[in-house]
Amino acid sequence: MEFLWNDGGRAASGFVGLAGDCVTRAIAIATGTSYRDVYRELGEVSNKTPRNGVCTSHSKSYLKQLDWQYTPGRGRRFTADSLPQGIVIVHLEMPERRRHGHFCCVIDHVIHDTWNPSEETDYIVAGFWTCVATASDTTLPRVAPGSSQNAEQVTTQKEFDKILHRLRALDGTANNHASTEGEKRNALRMMQNLMLRHNLSREDISDDDNVESVCFTRRACPVNGRRACSWEKELAAYLVAEIFPMTSWYFSAKGNRTLFWFYGPREDVQNGITLFRELLLTIATSARLQYGGYARGSGASYAEGYVRGLPRHHSPHDENGNAPSAVASETALVQTRTMAVHDAARKWLKLECGVSIVTVHGSGRNQHDPDAANRGKRHGAKHDVTAENGRKRIGLS
Structure with missing residues (x-):
């Protein structure tokens, strides 16, 4: 649907x-x-x-x-x-x-x-x-999240925003080491009264590093075959590691198909699954034209090489091979936020979709063709992987 x-x-x-x-x-x-x-x-x-x-x-x-x-x-x-x-x-x-x-x-x-x-x-x-x-x-329906509101709704929303702002201010006072014990008790008492009156919980007012404000989603991309090809899994891993690091993925079998699921921030998932489908089609078509297929034999080796040859992200380094301190600090902040988003996305997936992620390890593949793999790697290296809202490169001006 x-x-x-x-x-x-x-x-x-x-x-x-x-x-x-x-x-x-x-x-x-x-x-x-x-x-x-x-x-x-x-x-x-x-x-x-x-x-x-x-x-x-x-x-x-x-x-x-x-x-x-x-x-x-x-x-x-x-x-x-x-x-x-x-x-x-x-x-x-x-x-x-x-x-x-x-x-x-x-x-x-x-x-x-x-x-x-x-x-x-x-x-x-x-x-x-x-x-x-x-x-x-009736006033049906609300078609999109950005639908316009009438004057009464806007006024009420402003009042509600003031309540949330007040609650966050009280929470800050209660957790401030400079506050006296009396100020902390009064802040907690007022917070409790406000949350009970407006049916709110502490989770409604938390906003840690903006991660709590991220809008998550999950989308599926079906591929033929109950057993996914290793290069298809490597391609999904490449996208979330190199292009859309805020997203995550997993796969499951349904009937005679394999579903690749991408979940995380809404825009990244939507753009990521579009790019995944595009690369799937490109690599499978190229392998089929040159080797007659992509699921086994030389065609699968070519596809694996193609994925491994795709451009990788490299952090800038100085002449001694060490990253400048400013860049290293910024990279650390990005990695910290990425890990926080991943953790929140896994919790969202469990809470909203009832799915828990389990790590599995597959076996190797027979009939590997090194020549086809090297050819695929050369072709993959020439592929210009661009995507909307992809990874922002951190570089020196």
């Missing part, structure tokens, strides 16, 4: 950090209501923060109040044919994972979410909601 990234206005509402907020997000997108208002109202219904998910019974009760009608899914596959046209809030389940359900909004068979659940073929439709009201009686 077609996919459009949409966080329901979460980032625009000032919320940061990781959250299992698919229910809040789907309802905000479908109803056109601000994320902040849906978040608050779901918290009142469930009597707890909806940041870490909402029970199906509470979401059903909330949607019923809004005149949305529920239809059982009867275990149908999550496809366009299983849903009606218009605006639909879908409840998805995995039969093999009882505790991992997911809510998403589908508008005219286009998925509006932060990742594409239709790429997970194990999902089935547990049920879905459609709006009983006519278009003239």
Whole structure:
């Protein structure tokens, strides 16, 4: 199914950090209501923060109040044919994972979410909601995260931003070693009162090195064959190491295909998967034209050599082989932030998609052709790998 990234206005509402907020997000997108208002109202219904998910019974009760009608899914596959046209809030389940359900909004068979659940073929439709009201009686839908707001929403958002700013200031006072014990106690008491009143948690106000504000996503690129070629894996590793270092990848087998999954910051993932598909096609076509194939024998050796010959990033060094102190310091900061983003992305993947990454080691390949590999390496070295939002080279002026 077609996919459009949409966080329901979460980032625009000032919320940061990781959250299992698919229910809040789907309802905000479908109803056109601000994320902040849906978040608050779901918290009142469930009597707890909806940041870490909402029970199906509470979401059903909330949607019923809004005149949305529920239809059982009867275990149908999550496809366009299983849903009606218009605006639909879908409840998805995995039969093999009882505790991992997911809510998403589908508008005219286009998925509006932060990742594409239709790429997970194990999902089935547990049920879905459609709006009983006519278009003239509602403000549906919020098509994109940057949709315009009316004057009342803007005013309320400004007030909410002031609350978040106040909470962060109080948090700074409570953690400041120069503050007295009385000032710390007063700051913590005021923070607790504000968070209880507005149904917020500490994760909503944390903003460490801007990592908590990163918008994550996950996309899949299917390739033929249940067993991926070693050069295809090396190509994915090359892209995340050399071109899009903020992203990560893994692979899984589904039927007679292998899925290469890329996850991380939204724009990097979108640009990375586009470049991955382009390079896959280029290398496979070149190997097929010269050796009749790319999966085994000389064709696979050529493809492996091609990937290993692609341009690599090298940090600038002085004549003695040591990096200048200013460049070394900047490189260290970049690496630190990269590691922080990777860690946050893995946590997001586990929380949002229910996926835990496991490292595996494969075996070597027979029928290696060194001549074909060297030829591929020469051709790969001539390939100009350029991508939008790729790695920013650190150099001396």
